Amino acid sequence: MIRLENIHFQYPKREALFSDLKLHVPRGQWVSIVGPNGSGKSTLVKLVNGLLSPDSGTIHIDGTLLDGESVSDIRRRTGYLFQNPDNQFIATTVRDDIAFGMENRCVPRADMKQRIDAIAEQLGISEWLNRHPASLSGGQKQRVAIAGLLVLNPEIMIWDEATSMLDERSKQDMLLRLRHLHKNQGLTILSVTHDAEEILASDRAVVIRNGVIAADMSPIQLFEDRNLAWECRLQPPFSLALSLELREKGMDIGLHHHEEELMRALWPSLHVNK
Amino acid sequence: MDERMVMGRYVAAQSWVHQLDPRAKLTAMVLFLIAVICADYSLELAVITAFSLVILMTSGIPLRRYGRASKPLWPLMAFMFLFYVLFEHNGDVWLSIGSFTVTSEGVLLGLYAVWRMLLLVCFTSILTFTTTPIELNLGLEAVLKPLKLIGVSPQQWTMMITIALRFIPTIFEEANKILKAQASRGADYEDLKLKEKGKLVVTLLVPVTVGAFRRAEELVMAMESRGYVLDAKRTSLRYLTWQGTDTLFILLFIVLTAGMIIL
Numbered sequence: 001m002i003r004l005e006n007i008h009f010q011y012p013k014r015e016a017l018f019s020d021l022k023l024h025v026p027r028g029q030w031v032s033i034v035g036p037n038g039s040g041k042s043t044l045v046k047l048v049n050g051l052l053s054p055d056s057g058t059i060h061i062d063g064t065l066l067d068g069e070s071v072s073d074i075r076r077r078t079g080y081l082f083q084n085p086d087n088q089f090i091a092t093t094v095r096d097d098i099a100f101g102m103e104n105r106c107v108p109r110a111d112m113k114q115r116i117d118a119i120a121e122q123l124g125i126s127e128w129l130n131r132h133p134a135s136l137s138g139g140q141k142q143r144v145a146i147a148g149l150l151v152l153n154p155e156i157m158i159w160d161e162a163t164s165m166l167d168e169r170s171k172q173d174m175l176l177r178l179r180h181l182h183k184n185q186g187l188t189i190l191s192v193t194h195d196a197e198e199i200l201a202s203d204r205a206v207v208i209r210n211g212v213i214a215a216d217m218s219p220i221q222l223f224e225d226r227n228l229a230w231e232c233r234l235q236p237p238f239s240l241a242l243s244l245e246l247r248e249k250g251m252d253i254g255l256h257h258h259e260e261e262l263m264r265a266l267w268p269s270l271h272v273n274k
Numbered sequence: 275m276d277e278r279m280v281m282g283r284y285v286a287a288q289s290w291v292h293q294l295d296p297r298a299k300l301t302a303m304v305l306f307l308i309a310v311i312c313a314d315y316s317l318e319l320a321v322i323t324a325f326s327l328v329i330l331m332t333s334g335i336p337l338r339r340y341g342r343a344s345k346p347l348w349p350l351m352a353f354m355f356l357f358y359v360l361f362e363h364n365g366d367v368w369l370s371i372g373s374f375t376v377t378s379e380g381v382l383l384g385l386y387a388v389w390r391m392l393l394l395v396c397f398t399s400i401l402t403f404t405t406t407p408i409e410l411n412l413g414l415e416a417v418l419k420p421l422k423l424i425g426v427s428p429q430q431w432t433m434m435i436t437i438a439l440r441f442i443p444t445i446f447e448e449a450n451k452i453l454k455a456q457a458s459r460g461a462d463y464e465d466l467k468l469k470e471k472g473k474l475v476v477t478l479l480v481p482v483t484v485g486a487f488r489r490a491e492e493l494v495m496a497m498e499s500r501g502y503v504l505d506a507k508r509t510s511l512r513y514l515t516w517q518g519t520d521t522l523f524i525l526l527f528i529v530l531t532a533g534m535i536i537l
Contacts, residue, residue: 051495072501080499087489088496092407092440099511104501106509113511134443148500 001027002048002156002188007057009043017043017211018054027062027155030182030189032199032219034232035208041192044208045158048190049080061156076105079149083161085141089133094125097133098148105152119151123177139170146177157181159191163198175201196223196237200257207232220255285403289334290519292404296413298520299401305527306397310390312534319389325530326397335403343399344392351388358384407439412514427505437493444489449482 007021017040025031033041046052050071059066061074082088091097095116102112120126123143133141142162163171175198181187191198199205205222207215215228223229223236239262243255253265313319330340358380365379411432418428
């Protein structure tokens with residue numbers, strides 16, 4: 001459980017970003033953090049990881065108060081994936097980069113090797129282990145970055161616009177992996193995103209506007225509120241946009257965000273014949 | 275990365291020099307430096323040159339590659355030569371125009387300085403050419419360990435070197451992108467005069483430097499989020515093994531350096 005209570009935060013020489021912010025995220029929930037640019041989404045997740053400290057208020061992760069003493073333990077349980085894959089690699093080979101977090105946690109060498117091989121196989125990156133991270137494509141880099149986090153067995157995964165710089169195929173691949181992690185490993189996920197599909201795959205959407213939680217709802221509800229979605233610079237996927245449009249025109253076939261579901265709702269006979 | 279950037283790059287090959295422990299290579303480089311500084315005569319320099327050539331030729335890397343590594347320092351070598359020629363007035367006068375005199379000693383000392391510099395650059399290139407950045411870092415960390423006694427952290431230095439090495443290709447890539455963007459808007463370096471080229475370099479340096487600072491900030495966050503704490507105890511995926519050939523390699527350099535000091 002992530003619990004933020006009465007958070008006040010201000011960047012130096014700027015107006016207060018958060019004043020009295022509260023957020024509770026139950027264990028195993030996938031929460032999308034959305035909002036206009038500069039609303040404080042990334043700041044919020046950086047506070048959860050202890051990369052920034054609130055001016056006042058408390059943050060508890062699974063009952064542990066986040067402070068100077070507990071921050072390294074909390075970071076051990078939290079994997080943070082940044083927007084630009086180029087800025088999060090430290091080592092000169094993929095293998096050494098995956099090992100970096102384990103080296104910091106004093107994992108024995110033999111254990112490290114075993115865990116690197118296992119995660120590389122799981123994510124299909126074994127062939128790149130001896131390559132320089134700079135020689136990989138954007139999607140490949142993010143996969144390597146995920147490997148570097150998963151190898152530490154985190155309980156919470158934070159994605160800070162991690163798919164925003166990727167091409168469509170790499171984005172789909174990343175989303176598939178996130179779904180898999182959420183479903184099979186029960187990870188708690190906080191995802192800062194502008195991607196409609198990523199939001200729709202999550203359990204809950206939290207809208208941050210001017211440093212306050214403007215809305216806390218299901219992803220579908222967020223897209224149903226067209227003004228709010230527009231304000232957050234969100235564009236629903238075609239299927240959902242069409243479902244919403246049809247409902248407004250008096251043809252309620254339910255809200256569907258997958259093409260297959262939409263087709264089934266529109267043409268049941270088509271599905272039966274198939 | 276820019277293919278012309280030869281200095282400091284690892285060249286994969288299967289040679290006995292590649293197999294050596296980086297600690298042995300680093301220690302040998304220090305001994306070599308002392309030997310070159312102590313060599314005062316052409317005979318001593320010739321001995322060091324012959325010694326270096328044997329090692330360079332058996333390193334599995336073409337000699338011309340070592341030559342290319344010294345290329346960026348040619349202007350410095352030319353300056354050193356001129357400095358001796360212009361300011362050393364001992365020896366026979368070979369040429370005299372007004373207050374300007376060229377003496378035999380000036381030319382000889384200038385040549386010696388260039389010779390020493392060439393030896394140092396070509397031979398020290400063997401360290402980076404035959405050692406991967408990771409091995410080099412591990413070696414440095416081990417060699418610098420005694421500095422802990424005076425409060426200097428070898429881990430900090432090696433981490434800085436690792437990050438620098440990691441970011442060289444990224445920064446080159448970024449600089450290339452900016453160059454291409456400038457070229458696409460008509461600012462092509464090839465067609466410009468020297469003064470205008472200088473101006474364009476400034477417009478290239480500013481975004482690259484700002485970008486590097488931005489990257490550094492995010493990198494610090496990425497490192498912290500993955501549990502890095504400055505000077506905290508860490509384990510290492512890599513380890514070094516000292517073998518008999520490493521001892522032999524060091525001994526060769528001890529003999530060479532001792533010889534240069536005694537002679």
